[in-house]
Amino acid sequence: MALTPQTLSLIALGLGIVGFGCLAGPVILRLTGRGQAEPLGSGKSLRSPLWWVGFVLTVAAIFLQRMASQSGG
Incomplete structure (x- = not known):
């Protein structure tokens, strides 16, 4: 099963949001x-x-x- 470029982009967006939340979460809690x-x-x-x-x-x-x-998105 090949992943389409749109699916990869959505997965990347989800990972980016979760990753940024992990990085920014402690900073926001301290602020x-x-x-x-x-x-x-x-x-x-x-x-x-x-x-x-x-x-x-x-x-x-x-x-x-x-x-x-x-991959041609």
């Missing part, structure tokens, strides 16, 4: 006062599993979008 900030220089946010999930999903979305655009 609204519902999350605690890490100490300066700890680098803890870059080691959080949620950040890495967001990063991987965003990269996957970019990769799928490139595949969709190259």
Whole structure:
């Protein structure tokens, strides 16, 4: 079963939204006062599993979008 470029684009859009949510979620929580900030220089946010999930999903979305655009969308 081959995926059409439109289907790949929709999957990429979904992954991009979820990935961005994972990346931006902790920032939004801290800005609204519902999350605690890490100490300066700890680098803890870059080691959080949620950040890495967001990063991987965003990269996957970019990769799928490139595949969709190259396959004649």
